[in-house]
Structure formats: C-alpha cells, structure tokens
Amino acid sequence: xxxxxxxxxxxxxxxxxxxxxxxxxxxxxxxxxxxxxxxxxxxxxxxxxxxxxxxxxxxxxxxxxxxxxxxxxxxxxxxxxxxxxxxxxxxxxxxxxxxxxxxxxxxxxxxxxxxxxxxxxxxxxxxxxxxxxxxxxxxxxxxxxxxxxxxxxxxxxxxxxxxxxxxxxxxxxxxxxxxxxxxxxxxxxxxxxxxxxxxxxxxxxxxxxxxxxxxxxxxxxxxxxxxxxxxxxxxxxxxxxxxxxxxxxxxxx
Numbered sequence: 001x002x003x004x005x006x007x008x009x010x011x012x013x014x015x016x017x018x019x020x021x022x023x024x025x026x027x028x029x030x031x032x033x034x035x036x037x038x039x040x041x042x043x044x045x046x047x048x049x050x051x052x053x054x055x056x057x058x059x060x061x062x063x064x065x066x067x068x069x070x071x072x073x074x075x076x077x078x079x080x081x082x083x084x085x086x087x088x089x090x091x092x093x094x095x096x097x098x099x100x101x102x103x104x105x106x107x108x109x110x111x112x113x114x115x116x117x118x119x120x121x122x123x124x125x126x127x128x129x130x131x132x133x134x135x136x137x138x139x140x141x142x143x144x145x146x147x148x149x150x151x152x153x154x155x156x157x158x159x160x161x162x163x164x165x166x167x168x169x170x171x172x173x174x175x176x177x178x179x180x181x182x183x184x185x186x187x188x189x190x191x192x193x194x195x196x197x198x199x200x201x202x203x204x205x206x207x208x209x210x211x212x213x214x215x216x217x218x219x220x221x222x223x224x225x226x227x228x229x230x231x232x233x234x235x236x237x238x239x240x241x242x243x244x245x246x247x248x249x250x251x252x253x
Contacts, residue, residue, distance in 0.1 A: 056074050056076055056102055057100050058087075061098045061100055062096055062097050062098070063096070074087055089101075114172070117169070120169045121166065136157055137157075180230070188216070198212075198213075232248070236248060
C-alpha cells in the first residue's frame with residue numbers, strides 16, 4: 001500500500017507540476033491569463049491567486065539556442081511584499097539551468113502608534129477643583145422649568161469646570177501592546193521622556209543631553225532588547241509541537 005501511494009504521488013507531481021513549470025509565466029498573481037498556457041498551468045495559477053501566493057522569479061531559468069523557459073520557481077506567501085524580496089537567476093555556466101535565489105528582510109514593520117487625548121490627573125489641584133465646584137452657581141439649574149434645558153445647563157457648567165481644572169494631554173497607544181514591556185520598563189521610559197523634555201531647547205553640548213538623556217535612552221534600549229529576547233526564548237521553550245513553533249516563527253518574521 002505504501003509503495004502504491006508513493007507511486008501515485010510521483011505520478012501526480014509529474015502530471016501536475018512538470019508541465020506547469022515549463023509554461024509558467026512570472027508573477028502568478030497577475031490578472032490576465034495566457035491563452036496559450038496549458039490547463040495545468042492555468043490550474044496552478046488559480047490556486048496561487050486563491051491564496052495570494054506569487055512567484056518572484058521573473059527571468060528565464062533555462063535558455064537554449066531555440067527557446068527560453070521559466071522552469072524553476074520560488075513561490076512566497078502573501079505576507080511578504082514583492083518590493084521587499086530580492087530574487088533572480090544566475091547563469092553559472094556549468095548547466096543549462098540557471099541557479100535561482102531569493103532573499104528577503106526579516107525586519108518587522110512596526111505600525112505607527114495612535115495619538116489619543118486623555119486627562120492629566122497628576123497636575124490636578126484637588127483643593128482648587130473642590131472650591132470651584134462649591135462656588136459654581138448650581139441654583140440656576142433648578143430655576144429652569146424645562147428638564148432637558150436643566151440637564152444641558154448642568155452638563156455645560158460641569159464640563160467647563162473640568163476643562164479649566166483638569167488639563168488634557170496627548171498620549172501614544174499601540175494597536176497591540178508589547179507583551180514584554182513590564183512596569184519597570186515603563187517607568188524607565190517615562191524617565192527617559194522627562195529627560196528629553198528637559199533637554200529640548202538647550203544646546204547639544206549641554207550636560208542634559210550627554211550625561212542624562214543619552215544615558216537614559218541607552219538604558220531603555222538595552223532593557224527593551226533583553227526583555228524581547230527573553231520573551232521569544234520563553235515562547236519557543238513552551239512550544240509543544242512543530243505547529244506552535246512555526247506559529248511563533250511567523251510572528252517574529
């Protein structure tokens with residue numbers, strides 16, 4: 001039974017891939033379909049388009065005196081952008097087949113953080129806020145007979161008091177928080193930001209830049225790298241199957 005299965009698999013690869021590769025054009029995800037292409041070629045292109053895969057080899061890989069064919073392919077997944085992939089073929093001179101290669105960057109594309117507005121309660125004066133609330137003319141709300149007008153008047157007065165006593169500030173939030181950032185790292189990042197604000201507007205030869213801010217910046221950078229490395233090492237150790245291993249690898253790439 002095993003021999004029959006293997007033989008069938010070899011026949012399937014021969015019937016499906018060999019004629020396909022011989023007539024397969026570059027850029028399998030192109031919208032147009034060659035009318036002269038074989039049935040197997042069109043079938044393979046439909047499969048690749050369905051899942052978003054594409055071929056990165058565009059130059060012929062077998063050149064003879066009478067023909068040029070693209071036989072050898074490198075098919076990549078849709079999470080790799082074509083602009084980030086370096087691929088091609090090289091004629092080594094020792095065979096009629098060219099050597100194909102592909103290289104891509106493993107650098108992750110970090111999404112830009114989103115700016116949101118929040119209340120800054122750290123600089124709030126509790127006594128001033130309480131005094132302002134007590135001195136507000138709340139009695140005029142009860143003097144209005146219409147209920148909706150009374151609610152609108154109360155909300156307007158309350159919001160004006162809050163706006164004048166509790167300032168707003170812009171903060172950056174990520175779409176997905178980094179799991180390796182802990183409380184210690186956040187405190188160090190806040191100290192780095194405070195040093196940056198203190199150094200801004202001063203000459204670059206000021207000690208605030210060299211001795212304080214840069215030291216904080218380098219310390220935070222080192223903490224982030226060590227924490228991220230420890231996090232991924234821990235995840236790989238906890239993976240219990242090849243599926244889990246490759247899921248983690250795809251997250252890194």
